Amino acid sequence: MMLMTKDSPLTRKLSAFVTLSDVDLETLARFHGRRRTFLPGDELIHEGQPNASALILAEGWALSYKMLPDGERQIVDFQIPDDFLGLRSILFRTADHSIEAATRIEASEVLASDIFDAFAHAPRLATAVLWAASRDEEMVVEHLVNIGRRTAAERMAHLLLELGARLMLVGLGDKTGFACPLTQYHLADALGLSAVHVNSVLPHLRDRGLVTLQKGQVTFDDMDRLRELAGFNTAYLDQDGPLLR
Amino acid sequence: MMLMTKDSPLTRKLSAFVTLSDVDLETLARFHGRRRTFLPGDELIHEGQPNASALILAEGWALSYKMLPDGERQIVDFQIPDDFLGLRSILFRTADHSIEAATRIEASEVLASDIFDAFAHAPRLATAVLWAASRDEEMVVEHLVNIGRRTAAERMAHLLLELGARLMLVGLGDKTGFACPLTQYHLADALGLSAVHVNSVLPHLRDRGLVTLQKGQVTFDDMDRLRELAGFNTAYLDQDGPLLR
């Protein structure tokens, strides 16, 4: 157990959306965030699990997914440091999806009671949380568009660009690329493709001089053309600073 | 302009998630919900539009979608009576998607200021709104899984079952079927298919004795087998009554 400070991951996350008052910050500071560690492949949250708690990722990558009866998996989103994860699983009685560690993970727990408590005492926090949730939803929507209406190469380009943009926001990547711990199976399950086809699309993108993915490193060889291919627009990721002052 | 009563659509919507106190109800009652009418094809909200307001659908069907640069459209979700629509467009500076009327629509407007105001004075309302948003997100997630990992026939079966289940909750359908104003183009754009293929999949489902869609009427001929085909699980739609008492 450790006491969160004003610089806790949760505070940083929510400050991006709303300017928090001192009361807000004090309420946040009272949250007790138990620090937890997970290993690659560990399940942080299991679909159907009752009373799951939420987490804020401090280090590592996770993936949220759903399984189908026939054993197929659809990855809904990847989580990177500073991401809020499992919010829906505390709002619903049981978790509606699973979350698994892709790498070793450090995360701090956020109890459901803390969230509800914050709502009662610090309304701006409520707005901020709603905001964070809405931004997550927007990312799922963009993912839906990606899978529904783009070709394999375009989907891949879009996913890599999105991950790059998100990682840049938290200082884990730059215009040239980022370290990527995902396997081609992860990419396939996220993009609604087979692993075999992912493997044929990646060399294709590399040969065209657009992106390279090897040895866990994504390199943007020509981001402009890659964006054009993917129809990538960052608008849905822009944080633009707090809206409520 | 009309004053909302305790039986307003918004009140009914939020009561499903949280037991509202008298203060909550009074706050809601102070909302001024301007009643608006739209005709088929009208845009209720346009992607990029600043300061859009939210709406609660009282009558008719709408569809939220995104356009791609090449003119393709991906429908993200359909909205039916009692659905909250455009919540994200009031939280973000500009709307991140468009919403169009599929039929003639009656809706009451919800101003952004009303929402934020409610958060400050009635914390339970904030929780309820967060809840409603999360349930919407869960539907988008299920849609993503549908498109990412199911065949055309399975997708169609799943979509029709979901619409049926949602319409049943608001008394607009029963186990035998429902009235459906959507065209095959709508279905195609929602399912990530071509209209031609939609047209080949529908007779297939009918011939197998599962569902029939004609003349704007969906008839479930064998819901059990249809559910099995679609891998349809209602869990994500269950409201289960208010969680916070």
Added chain:
DNA sequence: CGATCAGTTGAGAATGGTCAAATTCGGTGG
């Protein structure tokens, strides 16, 4: 030094797309 996992590659098959044309249906105006 097997064993396992990630990545590659190739052949053949299938699902679903595109293009183009015909047909049905619901109005609408004469």
Added chain:
DNA sequence: CCACCGAATTTGACCATTCTCAACTGATCG
């Protein structure tokens, strides 16, 4: 009531993207 218009649906031929299956390579790890 009927002719006509546009929209929605239906059909067929052909094509492309992506899948499945299967085998093989290479790295990593106990």
